[in-house]
Amino acid sequence: MKRVYLALTSFALGSALTALAQAPAAQHPAAPPAAHEAATPARVAVIEFQAAVAQTNEFQRDFADLQKKYDPKRQQLKSLSDEIDTMTKQLQQQGTQLNDEERQTRARAIDEKKKQLDRDTQDAQSDFQSDMQDLVNRVAAKVGATMQDYAQKHGYTLVLDATEQQQQAPTVLYAAQSTDITKAVIDAYNEKSGIPAPLAPPAATPDAPKPSTSH
Numbered sequence: 001m002k003r004v005y006l007a008l009t010s011f012a013l014g015s016a017l018t019a020l021a022q023a024p025a026a027q028h029p030a031a032p033p034a035a036h037e038a039a040t041p042a043r044v045a046v047i048e049f050q051a052a053v054a055q056t057n058e059f060q061r062d063f064a065d066l067q068k069k070y071d072p073k074r075q076q077l078k079s080l081s082d083e084i085d086t087m088t089k090q091l092q093q094q095g096t097q098l099n100d101e102e103r104q105t106r107a108r109a110i111d112e113k114k115k116q117l118d119r120d121t122q123d124a125q126s127d128f129q130s131d132m133q134d135l136v137n138r139v140a141a142k143v144g145a146t147m148q149d150y151a152q153k154h155g156y157t158l159v160l161d162a163t164e165q166q167q168q169a170p171t172v173l174y175a176a177q178s179t180d181i182t183k184a185v186i187d188a189y190n191e192k193s194g195i196p197a198p199l200a201p202p203a204a205t206p207d208a209p210k211p212s213t214s215h
Helices: 002-009 011-022 049-054 057-097 100-153 182-193
Strands: 044-047 158-161
Touching: 044 182, 049 057, 049 100, 049 182, 057 100, 057 182, 100 182
Parallel strands: 044 158
Antiparallel strands: none
16 A cells, blocks of 8 residues: 555645646737837747746645645545555454455455545545646636736737747747746736735645646
8 A cells, every 4th residue: 555655645746737737738819919010120038937827926825725625635535545554454464363254354345445545536636636727727817917918018029938848839949038037927926916925835836837728
């Protein structure tokens, strides 16, 4: 049961990363250019959009709350896992002292609890991933709007997503530090939201949320 125990101890982080990794990359439609902008030289900026979402005060706060919500379920799953470990060790230690019927009865009981643990773990992971994706999409939609406002105010005509392993966005091989607006957008969003930074960071914060295309 060691593998089950390790899986449970990393339940929150593993579920979050799985949900984020399976979601498609965000896409932010650019506003149509005005007629007078036709001859305007392009001014390009880059942003690590997924990191920007994850580093906002709002996301940090709500992710910590989400972890707290699922703490009782994690403890419940860990208790069940520990119970299975104890029953398994007892059967191994006392096996030679038991008759065939008693050994089979205990083995069946262990097997049933393992099946219950698998079902409960899958259900909890599914619920967590659903809540996690809702959180990512909600914050990403607002960060996207802030990014567009920032780009327009500062005269950027194109913003590229520099997030690593983007499948549907241009690959940014090089960008000068002065073109990176990630921190500026995060600061602008935090100021607009009015949400203070968390007193302590969440135990495990995903670095690269991948919001869905629907906002």
